[in-house]
Amino acid sequence: MVGSSHEAMHRIFQDHPRLFSRVSEVLGIGFAPPTxxxxxxxxxxxxxxxxxxxxxxxxxxxxxxxxxxxAVEAQGSKDPDKPASWAYYASYLLTKYRLQPMLLVVCQDPAIAEWAACPVAFGPPQWPLLILRPLVAGPHNMPVLTDPAEVREDLALATLSAITHAKNPAIEAILKAMTVALRDEPEALANPIIELVAQGLGRNPAADIWRKLVAVDLSFYKSPLSQEIREEGRVEGRVEGREEGRQEGLVKGETRRAARDVLQVLEVRGIGIPDAVRERVLRCDDPDTLSRWLGRAVIAPTAEDIFAED
Incomplete structure:
Protein backbone atom coordinates (compact mmCIF):
# COMPACT_ATOMS: atom_id res chain seq x y z
CA MET A 1 0.00 0.00 0.00
CA VAL A 2 1.44 3.38 -1.01
CA GLY A 3 1.77 5.58 2.05
CA SER A 4 1.74 8.96 0.35
CA SER A 5 -1.06 11.39 1.23
CA HIS A 6 -0.13 13.21 -1.99
CA GLU A 7 -1.25 10.16 -3.97
CA ALA A 8 -4.61 9.89 -2.22
CA MET A 9 -5.49 13.59 -2.60
CA HIS A 10 -5.62 13.30 -6.38
CA ARG A 11 -6.26 9.57 -6.87
CA ILE A 12 -9.68 9.87 -5.22
CA PHE A 13 -10.78 11.79 -8.32
CA GLN A 14 -9.76 8.82 -10.47
CA ASP A 15 -11.71 6.42 -8.26
CA HIS A 16 -14.68 8.80 -7.91
CA PRO A 17 -14.49 11.16 -10.94
CA ARG A 18 -17.94 12.61 -10.30
CA LEU A 19 -16.62 13.97 -7.03
CA PHE A 20 -15.47 17.13 -8.82
CA SER A 21 -19.03 18.34 -9.35
CA ARG A 22 -19.69 17.99 -5.59
CA VAL A 23 -16.45 19.74 -4.70
CA SER A 24 -17.21 22.59 -7.09
CA GLU A 25 -20.69 22.84 -5.55
CA VAL A 26 -19.12 23.16 -2.08
CA LEU A 27 -16.80 25.86 -3.46
CA GLY A 28 -19.78 27.79 -4.85
CA ILE A 29 -19.08 27.17 -8.54
CA GLY A 30 -21.48 25.21 -10.70
CA PHE A 31 -20.09 22.37 -12.80
CA ALA A 32 -22.71 19.89 -13.96
CA PRO A 33 -22.20 16.26 -12.98
CA PRO A 34 -20.45 14.37 -15.80
CA THR A 35 -22.38 11.88 -17.86
CA ALA A 71 -6.29 18.43 -13.91
CA VAL A 72 -5.98 17.59 -10.19
CA GLU A 73 -2.77 18.48 -8.37
CA ALA A 74 -2.01 17.51 -4.75
CA GLN A 75 0.17 20.17 -3.18
CA GLY A 76 2.09 19.63 0.05
CA SER A 77 4.33 22.71 0.07
CA LYS A 78 4.69 26.23 -1.27
CA ASP A 79 6.63 25.90 -4.50
CA PRO A 80 7.42 29.19 -6.28
CA ASP A 81 7.96 27.31 -9.54
CA LYS A 82 4.59 25.57 -9.46
CA PRO A 83 2.37 28.37 -10.87
CA ALA A 84 4.49 28.47 -14.03
CA SER A 85 4.17 24.69 -14.35
CA TRP A 86 0.41 24.91 -13.87
CA ALA A 87 0.16 27.61 -16.53
CA TYR A 88 2.15 25.38 -18.87
CA TYR A 89 -0.17 22.46 -18.16
CA ALA A 90 -3.21 24.57 -19.01
CA SER A 91 -1.71 25.79 -22.28
CA TYR A 92 -0.48 22.32 -23.24
CA LEU A 93 -3.83 20.67 -22.54
CA LEU A 94 -5.73 23.32 -24.49
CA THR A 95 -3.37 22.90 -27.43
CA LYS A 96 -3.35 19.09 -27.38
CA TYR A 97 -7.02 18.33 -26.71
CA ARG A 98 -8.70 21.55 -27.90
CA LEU A 99 -10.80 21.48 -24.75
CA GLN A 100 -11.04 24.00 -21.93
CA PRO A 101 -8.82 23.00 -18.97
CA MET A 102 -9.62 23.38 -15.28
CA LEU A 103 -7.09 23.01 -12.46
CA LEU A 104 -8.07 21.80 -8.98
CA VAL A 105 -5.38 21.95 -6.27
CA VAL A 106 -5.94 19.81 -3.15
CA CYS A 107 -4.12 20.70 0.09
CA GLN A 108 -4.04 19.58 3.73
CA ASP A 109 -2.47 22.76 5.14
CA PRO A 110 -4.44 26.05 5.36
CA ALA A 111 -1.37 28.18 4.63
CA ILE A 112 -0.52 26.17 1.51
CA ALA A 113 -4.16 26.31 0.39
CA GLU A 114 -4.15 30.10 0.80
CA TRP A 115 -0.96 30.34 -1.24
CA ALA A 116 -2.30 28.09 -3.99
CA ALA A 117 -5.55 30.07 -4.26
CA CYS A 118 -3.83 33.41 -4.91
CA PRO A 119 -4.16 34.45 -8.57
CA VAL A 120 -0.81 34.68 -10.34
CA ALA A 121 -0.34 37.11 -13.23
CA PHE A 122 2.14 36.42 -16.03
CA GLY A 123 3.39 39.28 -18.20
CA PRO A 124 4.17 42.95 -17.56
CA PRO A 125 2.26 44.55 -14.68
CA GLN A 126 0.67 47.17 -16.92
CA TRP A 127 -0.85 44.44 -19.11
CA PRO A 128 -0.86 40.89 -17.68
CA LEU A 129 -0.85 38.39 -20.50
CA LEU A 130 -2.20 35.49 -18.46
CA ILE A 131 -3.78 35.16 -15.03
CA LEU A 132 -3.70 31.76 -13.37
CA ARG A 133 -6.54 31.15 -10.93
CA PRO A 134 -6.92 27.51 -9.83
CA LEU A 135 -9.70 26.10 -7.72
CA VAL A 136 -8.40 24.99 -4.32
CA ALA A 137 -9.91 22.36 -2.00
CA GLY A 138 -8.49 22.18 1.49
CA PRO A 139 -9.22 22.40 5.21
CA HIS A 140 -10.37 26.00 4.79
CA ASN A 141 -13.37 25.13 2.63
CA MET A 142 -14.05 21.38 2.74
CA PRO A 143 -16.93 20.45 5.11
CA VAL A 144 -16.18 18.94 8.52
CA LEU A 145 -18.41 15.84 8.58
CA THR A 146 -18.83 14.31 12.04
CA ASP A 147 -22.34 12.92 11.49
CA PRO A 148 -22.41 9.40 9.99
CA ALA A 149 -25.64 10.29 8.18
CA GLU A 150 -23.86 13.11 6.34
CA VAL A 151 -20.98 10.78 5.51
CA ARG A 152 -23.36 8.22 3.98
CA GLU A 153 -24.86 10.88 1.70
CA ASP A 154 -21.60 11.23 -0.21
CA LEU A 155 -18.79 8.84 0.74
CA ALA A 156 -16.40 10.25 -1.85
CA LEU A 157 -16.74 13.83 -0.58
CA ALA A 158 -16.50 12.58 3.01
CA THR A 159 -13.27 10.73 2.14
CA LEU A 160 -11.73 13.85 0.59
CA SER A 161 -12.90 15.87 3.58
CA ALA A 162 -11.24 13.46 6.03
CA ILE A 163 -7.99 13.60 4.05
CA THR A 164 -7.90 17.40 3.83
CA HIS A 165 -8.70 17.73 7.56
CA ALA A 166 -5.89 15.39 8.63
CA LYS A 167 -4.48 18.11 10.93
CA ASN A 168 -7.85 19.35 12.23
CA PRO A 169 -8.37 18.92 16.02
CA ALA A 170 -11.74 17.38 15.15
CA ILE A 171 -10.15 14.63 13.04
CA GLU A 172 -10.96 11.86 15.54
CA ALA A 173 -14.68 12.70 15.38
CA ILE A 174 -14.46 12.91 11.58
CA LEU A 175 -12.82 9.49 11.32
CA LYS A 176 -15.22 7.96 13.84
CA ALA A 177 -18.14 9.09 11.68
CA MET A 178 -16.41 7.47 8.68
CA THR A 179 -16.10 4.07 10.38
CA VAL A 180 -19.68 4.16 11.63
CA ALA A 181 -20.94 4.93 8.11
CA LEU A 182 -18.74 2.28 6.50
CA ARG A 183 -20.15 -0.48 8.71
CA ASP A 184 -23.28 -0.50 6.56
CA GLU A 185 -21.46 -0.50 3.21
CA PRO A 186 -20.45 -3.56 1.16
CA GLU A 187 -16.79 -4.52 1.32
CA ALA A 188 -16.30 -3.73 -2.38
CA LEU A 189 -17.10 -0.08 -1.61
CA ALA A 190 -15.72 0.19 1.93
CA ASN A 191 -12.30 -1.40 1.39
CA PRO A 192 -11.00 1.11 -1.20
CA ILE A 193 -12.20 3.98 0.99
CA ILE A 194 -10.46 2.50 4.04
CA GLU A 195 -7.24 2.37 2.04
CA LEU A 196 -7.67 5.87 0.57
CA VAL A 197 -8.17 7.43 3.99
CA ALA A 198 -5.16 5.57 5.41
CA GLN A 199 -3.08 6.68 2.46
CA GLY A 200 -4.33 10.26 2.59
CA LEU A 201 -3.61 10.73 6.30
CA GLY A 202 0.03 9.91 5.59
CA ARG A 203 2.30 10.25 8.61
CA ASN A 204 0.05 12.57 10.54
CA PRO A 205 -0.99 11.47 14.06
CA ALA A 206 -4.48 10.99 12.64
CA ALA A 207 -3.16 7.93 10.81
CA ASP A 208 -2.75 6.09 14.12
CA ILE A 209 -6.29 7.06 15.13
CA TRP A 210 -7.59 5.65 11.84
CA ARG A 211 -5.70 2.39 12.28
CA LYS A 212 -7.20 1.89 15.75
CA LEU A 213 -10.71 2.70 14.55
CA VAL A 214 -10.37 0.29 11.62
CA ALA A 215 -9.09 -2.42 13.98
CA VAL A 216 -12.02 -1.95 16.38
CA ASP A 217 -14.98 -0.72 14.31
CA LEU A 218 -14.19 -2.38 10.97
CA SER A 219 -12.37 -5.50 12.12
CA PHE A 220 -14.61 -7.71 9.98
CA TYR A 221 -13.36 -6.16 6.73
CA LYS A 222 -10.51 -7.76 4.85
CA SER A 223 -8.89 -4.69 3.31
CA PRO A 224 -5.08 -4.61 3.04
CA LEU A 225 -4.95 -2.14 5.93
CA SER A 226 -7.08 -4.26 8.24
CA GLN A 227 -5.05 -7.36 7.37
CA GLU A 228 -1.86 -5.41 8.04
CA ILE A 229 -3.17 -4.28 11.42
CA ARG A 230 -4.21 -7.80 12.37
CA GLU A 231 -0.82 -9.19 11.34
CA GLU A 232 0.93 -6.51 13.41
CA GLY A 233 -1.30 -7.47 16.33
CA ARG A 234 -0.37 -11.12 15.95
CA VAL A 235 3.35 -10.32 15.86
CA GLU A 236 3.07 -7.88 18.75
CA GLY A 237 0.98 -10.38 20.69
CA ARG A 238 3.61 -13.06 20.23
CA VAL A 239 6.41 -10.71 21.31
CA GLU A 240 4.51 -9.41 24.32
CA GLY A 241 3.39 -12.91 25.19
CA ARG A 242 7.00 -14.02 25.44
CA GLU A 243 8.05 -10.99 27.49
CA GLU A 244 5.05 -10.65 29.77
CA GLY A 245 4.13 -14.32 30.05
CA ARG A 246 7.20 -15.01 32.17
CA GLN A 247 6.32 -12.16 34.56
CA GLU A 248 2.56 -12.18 34.78
CA GLY A 249 1.51 -15.54 33.32
CA LEU A 250 -0.61 -13.80 30.66
CA VAL A 251 -2.56 -15.90 28.27
CA LYS A 252 -1.63 -16.20 24.63
CA GLY A 253 -3.41 -16.79 21.34
CA GLU A 254 -7.03 -15.80 20.86
CA THR A 255 -7.72 -14.84 24.47
CA ARG A 256 -4.70 -12.54 24.46
CA ARG A 257 -5.96 -10.73 21.37
CA ALA A 258 -9.48 -10.55 22.83
CA ALA A 259 -8.09 -8.94 26.00
CA ARG A 260 -6.18 -6.40 23.90
CA ASP A 261 -9.39 -5.62 21.98
CA VAL A 262 -11.18 -4.75 25.23
CA LEU A 263 -8.43 -2.33 26.23
CA GLN A 264 -8.17 -0.88 22.73
CA VAL A 265 -11.88 -0.03 22.60
CA LEU A 266 -11.55 1.86 25.88
CA GLU A 267 -8.46 3.68 24.63
CA VAL A 268 -10.10 4.70 21.34
CA ARG A 269 -13.07 6.09 23.30
CA GLY A 270 -10.70 8.08 25.50
CA ILE A 271 -11.60 6.16 28.67
CA GLY A 272 -8.85 6.10 31.28
CA ILE A 273 -7.73 2.58 32.21
CA PRO A 274 -6.47 2.08 35.80
CA ASP A 275 -3.67 -0.43 36.29
CA ALA A 276 -5.99 -2.75 38.22
CA VAL A 277 -8.45 -2.89 35.32
CA ARG A 278 -5.69 -3.44 32.76
CA GLU A 279 -4.18 -6.27 34.82
CA ARG A 280 -7.55 -7.99 35.37
CA VAL A 281 -8.36 -7.88 31.65
CA LEU A 282 -4.94 -9.15 30.60
CA ARG A 283 -5.02 -11.99 33.14
CA CYS A 284 -8.44 -13.23 32.03
CA ASP A 285 -8.29 -16.46 30.03
CA ASP A 286 -12.03 -17.04 29.59
CA PRO A 287 -13.20 -16.15 26.03
CA ASP A 288 -16.86 -15.75 27.10
CA THR A 289 -15.95 -13.31 29.86
CA LEU A 290 -13.73 -11.30 27.51
CA SER A 291 -16.55 -11.21 24.96
CA ARG A 292 -18.93 -9.74 27.59
CA TRP A 293 -16.34 -7.17 28.62
CA LEU A 294 -15.77 -6.19 24.99
CA GLY A 295 -19.48 -5.54 24.50
CA ARG A 296 -19.64 -3.39 27.63
CA ALA A 297 -16.47 -1.49 26.70
CA VAL A 298 -18.31 0.07 23.76
CA ILE A 299 -20.76 1.92 26.05
CA ALA A 300 -19.27 1.83 29.58
CA PRO A 301 -18.78 5.34 31.07
CA THR A 302 -15.69 4.18 33.01
CA ALA A 303 -13.26 1.31 32.64
CA GLU A 304 -14.43 -0.29 35.90
CA ASP A 305 -17.99 -0.49 34.55
CA ILE A 306 -17.09 -3.31 32.18
CA PHE A 307 -17.09 -5.55 35.28
CA ALA A 308 -20.37 -4.16 36.64
CA GLU A 309 -22.52 -7.26 36.18
CA ASP A 310 -19.86 -9.87 37.02
Missing part, protein backbone atom coordinates in the same frame (compact mmCIF):
# COMPACT_ATOMS: atom_id res chain seq x y z
CA UNK A 36 -19.16 10.10 -18.83
CA UNK A 37 -15.56 10.25 -17.68
CA UNK A 38 -12.32 9.33 -19.43
CA UNK A 39 -9.04 8.99 -17.54
CA UNK A 40 -6.36 10.49 -19.78
CA UNK A 41 -2.57 10.08 -19.80
CA UNK A 42 -0.89 12.43 -17.35
CA UNK A 43 2.34 12.80 -19.32
CA UNK A 44 2.74 16.35 -20.62
CA UNK A 45 6.40 15.99 -21.62
CA UNK A 46 7.73 18.17 -24.41
CA UNK A 47 9.85 16.87 -27.29
CA UNK A 48 12.96 18.20 -25.59
CA UNK A 49 14.26 16.13 -22.63
CA UNK A 50 12.14 17.75 -19.96
CA UNK A 51 9.49 15.58 -18.33
CA UNK A 52 6.34 17.16 -16.96
CA UNK A 53 3.65 15.03 -15.40
CA UNK A 54 0.27 15.90 -13.89
CA UNK A 55 -1.06 14.07 -10.85
CA UNK A 56 -4.48 13.24 -12.32
CA UNK A 57 -6.11 14.23 -15.61
CA UNK A 58 -9.77 13.51 -16.42
CA UNK A 59 -12.03 14.33 -19.33
CA UNK A 60 -15.50 15.13 -17.97
CA UNK A 61 -18.51 15.15 -20.26
CA UNK A 62 -21.95 16.47 -19.31
CA UNK A 63 -25.32 16.74 -21.01
CA UNK A 64 -25.31 20.53 -21.15
CA UNK A 65 -21.75 21.81 -21.44
CA UNK A 66 -18.75 21.15 -23.63
CA UNK A 67 -16.37 18.45 -22.34
CA UNK A 68 -14.00 19.69 -19.67
CA UNK A 69 -10.42 18.67 -18.92
CA UNK A 70 -9.87 18.45 -15.17
Missing amino acids: SVTVLPTDVTETRPLERRLDTLLKLETQDDEPLLL
Whole structure:
Protein backbone atom coordinates (compact mmCIF):
# COMPACT_ATOMS: atom_id res chain seq x y z
CA MET A 1 0.00 0.00 0.00
CA VAL A 2 1.44 3.38 -1.01
CA GLY A 3 1.77 5.58 2.05
CA SER A 4 1.74 8.96 0.35
CA SER A 5 -1.06 11.39 1.23
CA HIS A 6 -0.13 13.21 -1.99
CA GLU A 7 -1.25 10.16 -3.97
CA ALA A 8 -4.61 9.89 -2.22
CA MET A 9 -5.49 13.59 -2.60
CA HIS A 10 -5.62 13.30 -6.38
CA ARG A 11 -6.26 9.57 -6.87
CA ILE A 12 -9.68 9.87 -5.22
CA PHE A 13 -10.78 11.79 -8.32
CA GLN A 14 -9.76 8.82 -10.47
CA ASP A 15 -11.71 6.42 -8.26
CA HIS A 16 -14.68 8.80 -7.91
CA PRO A 17 -14.49 11.16 -10.94
CA ARG A 18 -17.94 12.61 -10.30
CA LEU A 19 -16.62 13.97 -7.03
CA PHE A 20 -15.47 17.13 -8.82
CA SER A 21 -19.03 18.34 -9.35
CA ARG A 22 -19.69 17.99 -5.59
CA VAL A 23 -16.45 19.74 -4.70
CA SER A 24 -17.21 22.59 -7.09
CA GLU A 25 -20.69 22.84 -5.55
CA VAL A 26 -19.12 23.16 -2.08
CA LEU A 27 -16.80 25.86 -3.46
CA GLY A 28 -19.78 27.79 -4.85
CA ILE A 29 -19.08 27.17 -8.54
CA GLY A 30 -21.48 25.21 -10.70
CA PHE A 31 -20.09 22.37 -12.80
CA ALA A 32 -22.71 19.89 -13.96
CA PRO A 33 -22.20 16.26 -12.98
CA PRO A 34 -20.45 14.37 -15.80
CA THR A 35 -22.38 11.88 -17.86
CA SER A 36 -19.16 10.10 -18.83
CA VAL A 37 -15.56 10.25 -17.68
CA THR A 38 -12.32 9.33 -19.43
CA VAL A 39 -9.04 8.99 -17.54
CA LEU A 40 -6.36 10.49 -19.78
CA PRO A 41 -2.57 10.08 -19.80
CA THR A 42 -0.89 12.43 -17.35
CA ASP A 43 2.34 12.80 -19.32
CA VAL A 44 2.74 16.35 -20.62
CA THR A 45 6.40 15.99 -21.62
CA GLU A 46 7.73 18.17 -24.41
CA THR A 47 9.85 16.87 -27.29
CA ARG A 48 12.96 18.20 -25.59
CA PRO A 49 14.26 16.13 -22.63
CA LEU A 50 12.14 17.75 -19.96
CA GLU A 51 9.49 15.58 -18.33
CA ARG A 52 6.34 17.16 -16.96
CA ARG A 53 3.65 15.03 -15.40
CA LEU A 54 0.27 15.90 -13.89
CA ASP A 55 -1.06 14.07 -10.85
CA THR A 56 -4.48 13.24 -12.32
CA LEU A 57 -6.11 14.23 -15.61
CA LEU A 58 -9.77 13.51 -16.42
CA LYS A 59 -12.03 14.33 -19.33
CA LEU A 60 -15.50 15.13 -17.97
CA GLU A 61 -18.51 15.15 -20.26
CA THR A 62 -21.95 16.47 -19.31
CA GLN A 63 -25.32 16.74 -21.01
CA ASP A 64 -25.31 20.53 -21.15
CA ASP A 65 -21.75 21.81 -21.44
CA GLU A 66 -18.75 21.15 -23.63
CA PRO A 67 -16.37 18.45 -22.34
CA LEU A 68 -14.00 19.69 -19.67
CA LEU A 69 -10.42 18.67 -18.92
CA LEU A 70 -9.87 18.45 -15.17
CA ALA A 71 -6.29 18.43 -13.91
CA VAL A 72 -5.98 17.59 -10.19
CA GLU A 73 -2.77 18.48 -8.37
CA ALA A 74 -2.01 17.51 -4.75
CA GLN A 75 0.17 20.17 -3.18
CA GLY A 76 2.09 19.63 0.05
CA SER A 77 4.33 22.71 0.07
CA LYS A 78 4.69 26.23 -1.27
CA ASP A 79 6.63 25.90 -4.50
CA PRO A 80 7.42 29.19 -6.28
CA ASP A 81 7.96 27.31 -9.54
CA LYS A 82 4.59 25.57 -9.46
CA PRO A 83 2.37 28.37 -10.87
CA ALA A 84 4.49 28.47 -14.03
CA SER A 85 4.17 24.69 -14.35
CA TRP A 86 0.41 24.91 -13.87
CA ALA A 87 0.16 27.61 -16.53
CA TYR A 88 2.15 25.38 -18.87
CA TYR A 89 -0.17 22.46 -18.16
CA ALA A 90 -3.21 24.57 -19.01
CA SER A 91 -1.71 25.79 -22.28
CA TYR A 92 -0.48 22.32 -23.24
CA LEU A 93 -3.83 20.67 -22.54
CA LEU A 94 -5.73 23.32 -24.49
CA THR A 95 -3.37 22.90 -27.43
CA LYS A 96 -3.35 19.09 -27.38
CA TYR A 97 -7.02 18.33 -26.71
CA ARG A 98 -8.70 21.55 -27.90
CA LEU A 99 -10.80 21.48 -24.75
CA GLN A 100 -11.04 24.00 -21.93
CA PRO A 101 -8.82 23.00 -18.97
CA MET A 102 -9.62 23.38 -15.28
CA LEU A 103 -7.09 23.01 -12.46
CA LEU A 104 -8.07 21.80 -8.98
CA VAL A 105 -5.38 21.95 -6.27
CA VAL A 106 -5.94 19.81 -3.15
CA CYS A 107 -4.12 20.70 0.09
CA GLN A 108 -4.04 19.58 3.73
CA ASP A 109 -2.47 22.76 5.14
CA PRO A 110 -4.44 26.05 5.36
CA ALA A 111 -1.37 28.18 4.63
CA ILE A 112 -0.52 26.17 1.51
CA ALA A 113 -4.16 26.31 0.39
CA GLU A 114 -4.15 30.10 0.80
CA TRP A 115 -0.96 30.34 -1.24
CA ALA A 116 -2.30 28.09 -3.99
CA ALA A 117 -5.55 30.07 -4.26
CA CYS A 118 -3.83 33.41 -4.91
CA PRO A 119 -4.16 34.45 -8.57
CA VAL A 120 -0.81 34.68 -10.34
CA ALA A 121 -0.34 37.11 -13.23
CA PHE A 122 2.14 36.42 -16.03
CA GLY A 123 3.39 39.28 -18.20
CA PRO A 124 4.17 42.95 -17.56
CA PRO A 125 2.26 44.55 -14.68
CA GLN A 126 0.67 47.17 -16.92
CA TRP A 127 -0.85 44.44 -19.11
CA PRO A 128 -0.86 40.89 -17.68
CA LEU A 129 -0.85 38.39 -20.50
CA LEU A 130 -2.20 35.49 -18.46
CA ILE A 131 -3.78 35.16 -15.03
CA LEU A 132 -3.70 31.76 -13.37
CA ARG A 133 -6.54 31.15 -10.93
CA PRO A 134 -6.92 27.51 -9.83
CA LEU A 135 -9.70 26.10 -7.72
CA VAL A 136 -8.40 24.99 -4.32
CA ALA A 137 -9.91 22.36 -2.00
CA GLY A 138 -8.49 22.18 1.49
CA PRO A 139 -9.22 22.40 5.21
CA HIS A 140 -10.37 26.00 4.79
CA ASN A 141 -13.37 25.13 2.63
CA MET A 142 -14.05 21.38 2.74
CA PRO A 143 -16.93 20.45 5.11
CA VAL A 144 -16.18 18.94 8.52
CA LEU A 145 -18.41 15.84 8.58
CA THR A 146 -18.83 14.31 12.04
CA ASP A 147 -22.34 12.92 11.49
CA PRO A 148 -22.41 9.40 9.99
CA ALA A 149 -25.64 10.29 8.18
CA GLU A 150 -23.86 13.11 6.34
CA VAL A 151 -20.98 10.78 5.51
CA ARG A 152 -23.36 8.22 3.98
CA GLU A 153 -24.86 10.88 1.70
CA ASP A 154 -21.60 11.23 -0.21
CA LEU A 155 -18.79 8.84 0.74
CA ALA A 156 -16.40 10.25 -1.85
CA LEU A 157 -16.74 13.83 -0.58
CA ALA A 158 -16.50 12.58 3.01
CA THR A 159 -13.27 10.73 2.14
CA LEU A 160 -11.73 13.85 0.59
CA SER A 161 -12.90 15.87 3.58
CA ALA A 162 -11.24 13.46 6.03
CA ILE A 163 -7.99 13.60 4.05
CA THR A 164 -7.90 17.40 3.83
CA HIS A 165 -8.70 17.73 7.56
CA ALA A 166 -5.89 15.39 8.63
CA LYS A 167 -4.48 18.11 10.93
CA ASN A 168 -7.85 19.35 12.23
CA PRO A 169 -8.37 18.92 16.02
CA ALA A 170 -11.74 17.38 15.15
CA ILE A 171 -10.15 14.63 13.04
CA GLU A 172 -10.96 11.86 15.54
CA ALA A 173 -14.68 12.70 15.38
CA ILE A 174 -14.46 12.91 11.58
CA LEU A 175 -12.82 9.49 11.32
CA LYS A 176 -15.22 7.96 13.84
CA ALA A 177 -18.14 9.09 11.68
CA MET A 178 -16.41 7.47 8.68
CA THR A 179 -16.10 4.07 10.38
CA VAL A 180 -19.68 4.16 11.63
CA ALA A 181 -20.94 4.93 8.11
CA LEU A 182 -18.74 2.28 6.50
CA ARG A 183 -20.15 -0.48 8.71
CA ASP A 184 -23.28 -0.50 6.56
CA GLU A 185 -21.46 -0.50 3.21
CA PRO A 186 -20.45 -3.56 1.16
CA GLU A 187 -16.79 -4.52 1.32
CA ALA A 188 -16.30 -3.73 -2.38
CA LEU A 189 -17.10 -0.08 -1.61
CA ALA A 190 -15.72 0.19 1.93
CA ASN A 191 -12.30 -1.40 1.39
CA PRO A 192 -11.00 1.11 -1.20
CA ILE A 193 -12.20 3.98 0.99
CA ILE A 194 -10.46 2.50 4.04
CA GLU A 195 -7.24 2.37 2.04
CA LEU A 196 -7.67 5.87 0.57
CA VAL A 197 -8.17 7.43 3.99
CA ALA A 198 -5.16 5.57 5.41
CA GLN A 199 -3.08 6.68 2.46
CA GLY A 200 -4.33 10.26 2.59
CA LEU A 201 -3.61 10.73 6.30
CA GLY A 202 0.03 9.91 5.59
CA ARG A 203 2.30 10.25 8.61
CA ASN A 204 0.05 12.57 10.54
CA PRO A 205 -0.99 11.47 14.06
CA ALA A 206 -4.48 10.99 12.64
CA ALA A 207 -3.16 7.93 10.81
CA ASP A 208 -2.75 6.09 14.12
CA ILE A 209 -6.29 7.06 15.13
CA TRP A 210 -7.59 5.65 11.84
CA ARG A 211 -5.70 2.39 12.28
CA LYS A 212 -7.20 1.89 15.75
CA LEU A 213 -10.71 2.70 14.55
CA VAL A 214 -10.37 0.29 11.62
CA ALA A 215 -9.09 -2.42 13.98
CA VAL A 216 -12.02 -1.95 16.38
CA ASP A 217 -14.98 -0.72 14.31
CA LEU A 218 -14.19 -2.38 10.97
CA SER A 219 -12.37 -5.50 12.12
CA PHE A 220 -14.61 -7.71 9.98
CA TYR A 221 -13.36 -6.16 6.73
CA LYS A 222 -10.51 -7.76 4.85
CA SER A 223 -8.89 -4.69 3.31
CA PRO A 224 -5.08 -4.61 3.04
CA LEU A 225 -4.95 -2.14 5.93
CA SER A 226 -7.08 -4.26 8.24
CA GLN A 227 -5.05 -7.36 7.37
CA GLU A 228 -1.86 -5.41 8.04
CA ILE A 229 -3.17 -4.28 11.42
CA ARG A 230 -4.21 -7.80 12.37
CA GLU A 231 -0.82 -9.19 11.34
CA GLU A 232 0.93 -6.51 13.41
CA GLY A 233 -1.30 -7.47 16.33
CA ARG A 234 -0.37 -11.12 15.95
CA VAL A 235 3.35 -10.32 15.86
CA GLU A 236 3.07 -7.88 18.75
CA GLY A 237 0.98 -10.38 20.69
CA ARG A 238 3.61 -13.06 20.23
CA VAL A 239 6.41 -10.71 21.31
CA GLU A 240 4.51 -9.41 24.32
CA GLY A 241 3.39 -12.91 25.19
CA ARG A 242 7.00 -14.02 25.44
CA GLU A 243 8.05 -10.99 27.49
CA GLU A 244 5.05 -10.65 29.77
CA GLY A 245 4.13 -14.32 30.05
CA ARG A 246 7.20 -15.01 32.17
CA GLN A 247 6.32 -12.16 34.56
CA GLU A 248 2.56 -12.18 34.78
CA GLY A 249 1.51 -15.54 33.32
CA LEU A 250 -0.61 -13.80 30.66
CA VAL A 251 -2.56 -15.90 28.27
CA LYS A 252 -1.63 -16.20 24.63
CA GLY A 253 -3.41 -16.79 21.34
CA GLU A 254 -7.03 -15.80 20.86
CA THR A 255 -7.72 -14.84 24.47
CA ARG A 256 -4.70 -12.54 24.46
CA ARG A 257 -5.96 -10.73 21.37
CA ALA A 258 -9.48 -10.55 22.83
CA ALA A 259 -8.09 -8.94 26.00
CA ARG A 260 -6.18 -6.40 23.90
CA ASP A 261 -9.39 -5.62 21.98
CA VAL A 262 -11.18 -4.75 25.23
CA LEU A 263 -8.43 -2.33 26.23
CA GLN A 264 -8.17 -0.88 22.73
CA VAL A 265 -11.88 -0.03 22.60
CA LEU A 266 -11.55 1.86 25.88
CA GLU A 267 -8.46 3.68 24.63
CA VAL A 268 -10.10 4.70 21.34
CA ARG A 269 -13.07 6.09 23.30
CA GLY A 270 -10.70 8.08 25.50
CA ILE A 271 -11.60 6.16 28.67
CA GLY A 272 -8.85 6.10 31.28
CA ILE A 273 -7.73 2.58 32.21
CA PRO A 274 -6.47 2.08 35.80
CA ASP A 275 -3.67 -0.43 36.29
CA ALA A 276 -5.99 -2.75 38.22
CA VAL A 277 -8.45 -2.89 35.32
CA ARG A 278 -5.69 -3.44 32.76
CA GLU A 279 -4.18 -6.27 34.82
CA ARG A 280 -7.55 -7.99 35.37
CA VAL A 281 -8.36 -7.88 31.65
CA LEU A 282 -4.94 -9.15 30.60
CA ARG A 283 -5.02 -11.99 33.14
CA CYS A 284 -8.44 -13.23 32.03
CA ASP A 285 -8.29 -16.46 30.03
CA ASP A 286 -12.03 -17.04 29.59
CA PRO A 287 -13.20 -16.15 26.03
CA ASP A 288 -16.86 -15.75 27.10
CA THR A 289 -15.95 -13.31 29.86
CA LEU A 290 -13.73 -11.30 27.51
CA SER A 291 -16.55 -11.21 24.96
CA ARG A 292 -18.93 -9.74 27.59
CA TRP A 293 -16.34 -7.17 28.62
CA LEU A 294 -15.77 -6.19 24.99
CA GLY A 295 -19.48 -5.54 24.50
CA ARG A 296 -19.64 -3.39 27.63
CA ALA A 297 -16.47 -1.49 26.70
CA VAL A 298 -18.31 0.07 23.76
CA ILE A 299 -20.76 1.92 26.05
CA ALA A 300 -19.27 1.83 29.58
CA PRO A 301 -18.78 5.34 31.07
CA THR A 302 -15.69 4.18 33.01
CA ALA A 303 -13.26 1.31 32.64
CA GLU A 304 -14.43 -0.29 35.90
CA ASP A 305 -17.99 -0.49 34.55
CA ILE A 306 -17.09 -3.31 32.18
CA PHE A 307 -17.09 -5.55 35.28
CA ALA A 308 -20.37 -4.16 36.64
CA GLU A 309 -22.52 -7.26 36.18
CA ASP A 310 -19.86 -9.87 37.02
